[in-house]
Amino acid sequence: MAGRFAVRHLWFLLQTVFWVVTLVFFLTKLIPGDPARVAAGRFATPDQVEHMRTVLHLDQPVVMQYAGFLGQMVRGDLGRSTTTHQPILSDLATRLPMTLQVVAIGMAMTALVGIGLGTIAASARQKKGDLTVRILLALAGGIPIFWAAIILQWWLGHRLQLFPISGATSYALAMPARTGATVIDAALAGNGEAVWDAFIHLLLPAICLSLPFIAVVGRNVRSSMIGALSSDYVLFSIACGAGPVRVAFHALRATIAPTLTILGMQCGWMTSASLLIETTFGIPGIGAYLAAAAVNQDIFAVLGCVLVIGTVFACANLIVDLLQIWLDPRLRSTAASQGA
Amino acid sequence: QTRHSQRMNKIVVGSNTAPQSLDPIMTSDVQNELTVASAYDKLVDFDEKGNLRPALATAWRIGEDGRSVTLTLRRNVTFHSGNAFTAKDVIYTLDRIKTLGMGTAAFVSEYMQATSSSPLDVTIQLARPNVTFISALSKIYILDSALVQQHAGSDHGQSWLASHEAGSGVYRLSMYIPGQRSTFTRYDKSWRNDPARPDKLSFLYLPNSSTISQELQAGTVDVGITLAIPDVLQLEQIPDFRVARLPTPLQTYAFLNMRNGLTSDRRIRRAIALAYDYEGHVETILDGYGSVASGIAAPSVKCRIELPSPGRDLAAARRLVKAAGAQGKALSMAYNPAFAEHRRAALALQSGLQQIGLKLSLQPVTFPQYMAMLGNPDSLPEISILWDFPNYPEIGPMLSRIFDSAHIGMTNYSIYSNPKVDSLLRAGLNASDAHKACSDFKSAQALIAKDQPLINIADSQIAVVTGAQVGGPEFRPTFQLIDPTTLTITANTRTQVARK
Amino acid sequence: MTVLPSASSEFASTESKRIRPATSGPLGRLTARLRTGPATLPAASVGVLLVVSLLGPFLAPHDPYLVDLGNAFVAPESGHWMGTDDLGRDVFSRVLTAAPLTLLSAIAVVIASNLFGVAFACLASLLPAWAGSRLMRLCDVALAIPPIIVAMAIVAVMGPSLMAVMIALSAAMWPGTARLMHTVLRETSRTSYVEAAGLMGVTPGRILLRHILPNSLDAILVHASLEVSGVIVMIAGLSFLGIGAPAPSADWGSMIADGRDFVTTAWWITAFPGLAITVSAVLFSLLGDALRVHLDPSLEGK
Amino acid sequence: MTLKISRSPNRVLSIRDLRIDAPSPEGWRPLVHGIDLDIAPGERIALVGESGSGKSITSRAILQLNRGLRTSGSIVLCGQQICGLGARKLQQIRGSMAAMVFQDPMVALNPVRTIGAQVMEPLRIRGVPPKTARARAIELLERLGVRDAEARMNAYPHEFSGGMRQRVVLAAALICQPSLLIADEPTTALDVRAQEQVLDVLDDYARDMQMSVLLITHDLGIVAGFAERVAVIYRGHLLEDRPVDDLFANPGEDYTRALLAALPQIDGPLDQRLSTVGDPRVAQGACS
Amino acid sequence: MTDLLLQAEGLTKSFRKGRTSRLAISDISFSIAPNTILGLVGESGSGKSTTVRCLLGLERPDSGTVTYDGHELTAGDQAAWRRFHDDIGMVFQDPYSSLNPRMTVERIICEPLVGRTAPRDLRERCVEMLELVGLSADHLGRHPRSFSGGQRQRIAIARALIARPRLLICDEPVSALDVSIQAQVLNLLKSMQETLGLTVLFIAHNLAVVRYMCDHIVVLEKGRVAEQGSREAIFEAPATDYTRSLLEAVPRTDPELERARRAARRNTLSTSRSSS
């Protein structure tokens, strides 16, 4: 039953990704610049540029290029980057896991801190605690993450030496890349020290990345918690003798569904926000790749990144939707009846 | 700190030059070459004085007509794979470059074909005569043809070479994490092995100068290049660090559009040259790491003529602007905001021009955008700030690339067209006699200087911050940054324990 | 079919359900409420911020554009409160000069994106159901592309200028508003007074204008003031990536980007513009928060 | 029985001079002006009055459930003074000495928790092991007329009809066998027949367990059939507190009389206009 | 002119929920004679509101027709619908959500007339209407939130009546109100019907209220008409068990009687339960 539901969602998400890619393809076609020259290199002769143009199919009409691109994409080929001269798919495959693990830590932090702060604020609403949390949330949302990254790196990493300054692993503890996600690689290698090392390297970037999202989640949790806490079922629970912790827990369970939706939505955005901080921390992820691709007008690489981010967004949404069915009994029965 | 002591006899280089590919064909990009040079050898090389010297090729002979080069190859060279180095590796490398037609192909565009009569000699046929071709070979890294062919795939091994190496250089690649780091171990069977080199050489790719500086101070990095000068000055204060000041072939230019806009008037071009604060540029923008330009190319380049800097003379500049009737008029300038020096130079020029009554609007462009502008000369703004450099210490190819009217639409940044210059440059390049070529290039430089299609702003130096145990690096004129193989561990620190 | 919710679905899901009755017109109501209660402080602060930022360029003690290479990297001192940057320009003057640019363009972006988003949502709710849902599907697709990427693409097409940034950000922000508005409109249009108006022969346009929109305004207002905060940060982010207003215009984001190489040596070049962004973004988001408490006290419990 | 509660011999609940005030910009605004009320064990008392007269807040005050309101006076529940009690103590009292059900069963149950979990909760809070709690919950649900209770323990509220949900709510309220059940309009949201069934269940249970009930309702018909005593409350004042037959036969206050006459009767005369109490807000002439 | 103002014939409507569709009403037919009050009763969810929404064209019925004043209202016939809408007034169940909170009482009440009556006359009509429903001109400038539920329902009635409709449709107009206010509204509706010669379709689930108000009654059960007839017929001699059980479930306000009724009901219920 959930299977059908998932298929329908997947179809919608595929459509979404398709339109996103199409949109970005034509947008990038409008960008002035000559990818063939970039690919041929700075000192290239005219013949070499022309040669590159044919190799990249840039001599064909845009519609043909688009058709070719779609055809390639269906075959799982995203083309070749004009800067790295490698298949974009393999470029992305090495870089995406790196970003995803930062996003995963960031997401976990967002969920934990956002829900925690939101719950505290809602439970202490209109009191000092609430005000404090609201100001904290405003601060988290107001600090530009790229600035936070620079400042925190300098302060926590350089001055206080609490965190590694940059990179994804320590010099001595680099593991051979199997999955590309350093934490997982270290775990696969069975090296506990390296796992911790990889994790601590990603912590500061993840903290920076999660700041604005904590603000959004915190605010949402706060308002839906307030709604839940003033609902009759909470009052009834209190009348039955439930204590504040239990009450908060029950209210939280009822608000978890909308919170999840927001979290799912943010996965894609967080992946794209890595654009702003990866270079600062020297993490070779998709954000840094996208930044470089954008600067070098590596159109297919940009498209690939967008495709990946769109897919992350879509997958996160799909997972969230499935989780919601699991979490929300009302949806569960609708899904069952739809699947029937 | 344990981190440091674990690293005895190892050098970690921190720089922002993450290679996009380790394929030697891509070494026309500075950032790729820094890493790739550790693992490969070239046929010939230049020493710090700009003299050609043997490498994989021990001797060479240029054909009478200038259309062929014959090389004698070094014997007993083995690649990291164990394969012996022979003529077929040279032929394969050059053929591959020609087929792929990108990157370093630009340096050897005259290459037609190569033949060999024995494993240790190669004859290269050129499509046009070019006496500097042998110098261009100093930019070509030789591939282990057998190994590459094993992994050739459908793209001549591009994908494989992007993250692997197939060279005979002094280091062999032991680990590579794209965008993050690469680690090399010393290859003791190298023909130019030097025990002074560290057992391990690593590159840590850190995008920001401040990060590199912080990592240097944390002891993670031993050699910092591409540092912003304020960071260098700060590190200079710390006793553990040594700052090496290396010349580079890099020069900062402002190219003036000869065809369109205000700058088509020579008086305005002259005025702009007089309005710029060259000393300020060197003192503040480069923080002393550089010198005011004294010619079209850096001093290390052969056949260059000395051209005194115009100096700053605002009054004269103002008079010229008045004479041209251009007061209050506007012009625009393209610059790449990714480079701090360009950004700052752009602002300095803007401020200078304001003082002589010209309004300069700035147009930040990415490199691809600038390339597109060049392709459509009418869209080129009046001024562009650029770095340029001879790829090897020969001025001819660079002059031709920039000032030959045949390259309008490509790399002729000023849309400069002077038939006399054209013929001098072509004659120089095709001359079979090096002296004749040199004098042609010198005459061309004088003509160009008179036309003022460019302002030579400053020659850069690079500051390399090294930990106490590191020796080198040394200047090599084919490198815009450093030659990583010149980094050594100084003998007296070999056994030294870690810094506090 | 589950639709992809907007980032601010919090309003859609809980707030719009409780449409607050009003006294006399949105403006009167707002001013009346701003005089007392929790929004006073943030509103006043935002007011001061706006005034200061408008006067900013006139308050600047130095020429923000004057390059004085001999005077670079001066640490904060009495002559230069925030020090000077790598080109010897006074950071304080630059921060002040950048204020109106950033704040006003952020406000303009929010107004534009909200206008478009609201118009889009209205259109979707006026059209027949199938067409409306198609339109909203389009909106969901737009929502799947992170705003920063949309903005990057558009700035790349238009070339870097403040106008391009503004257009790009408006284009990036509208889907969120449209999604929110669509939900709010749908909920408002389900109330029985709207149905009653329909039965009394009031035309759909008039119903939208007189009944639905006025009662959805609160949600937009709160959303917009929270959004200003986000847009300020995003403008800075684009400039930081080097696709904002071109030099030499003082711009907080590019000031940070320019100064990032000097954090260890001249922290003030990055620190102060960053603080300026943070303070203005925080003030706007506190204002939005407070407005929400005001316009929808039911949500805040009793 | 793990939870034996000492029952005061003569009074389950004794309220003296209960005053409730709400904060307002001008200071504390009284909502309830000194109410006295006693409930004997097993007694059923109805609290009636027009909307906004203070019925709900009065009844919530018994368990100190009013948020943001100031309560003063004395409330003695099973011999225990409630006013001024600490949060811990209150938690213990809630649900075990007195329990409460609300008007709308549609919103009184947490939509994401199973029926079983919610019915068992009061027991689980008090540390009863899951097995015992489950058995007790099933037994009680069966008794309250939820058929096939064992299977339905794992169902969710949305799978239940209104009447069934109200039974579940009742089960959760009754599972700790409170001495007093406070029912705030428990049947208003239900239609006639469901209403009747829920009342029957309540009726039986209260009789069997000797439980006192404080019933709040608008519907004088329900009052007539269910309650033994009626307290009429009007704008925070207790107007009358008399046995039900007495009150219906000869209402002492004009207000009570009018309230009775305002109700259309299923067997009353048709040609007569209903009597109206007079809208107090119109009478006041202003609504500030 | 026919002697029936409004006729519903075989109204059927089902709602789709995912893949399954649920019949909300099926084959509902009834008619209203001019100047009478027709009551529509039934349990919650029996389809009362759906029937009304189909009548009004707010939902499109799957099948069935509505005839107003001799003209059939079909989907395409815009003119007929307009005439119909001009002739009806509507009062909703929830007085809190049926008035636009942003409008003044005057604008709310006058809205049906905007564009049809000279602005000069509007206020006059409005005041007249307000007084008719027991409010005064003082209330014109206020917003709905400063009124009680009963007053709001009066405003809603004033709005429904200002265009002088022939047919007034009230969907549970009193079920959200408490007893005392309910009485006011019922009285008001009844006197309006008499003084203005209105035809009323009155929906309620409280049988006592229906009995008090209506001349003719339609009883709905699970989306079907269980029974219909005059008040006397339904209340004196209910034809179906369903109606009877509804009637018997209504509490009486005499304690003695009520206790007896409850006792009797419980006996019958428990016997029927044990037998089933």
Ligand SMILES: Nc1ncnc2c1ncn2[C@@H]1O[C@H](COP(=O)(O)OP(=O)(O)OP(=O)(O)O)[C@@H](O)[C@H]1O
């Ligand atoms: N938290 C509160 N703050 C301020 N006023 C309140 C609060 N709770 C209730 N009131 C006011 O107290 C009065 C009594 O409310 P209460 O809910 O007890 O009425 P009620 O008799 O139960 O009415 P109903 O029959 O409509 O349920 C009302 O005027 C209400 O507005």
Ligand SMILES: Nc1ncnc2c1ncn2[C@@H]1O[C@H](COP(=O)(O)OP(=O)(O)OP(=O)(O)O)[C@@H](O)[C@H]1O
């Ligand atoms: N828009 C809708 N979508 C799906 N189902 C609906 C919709 N409207 C009504 N229904 C279903 O149709 C049936 C009849 O509903 P309707 O609202 O007409 O009942 P009612 O008699 O008015 O009930 P109440 O007394 O509660 O107002 C119900 O089962 C309801 O769930």
Ligand SMILES: [Mg+2]
């Ligand atoms: Mg109440």
Ligand SMILES: [Mg+2]
């Ligand atoms: Mg209904």
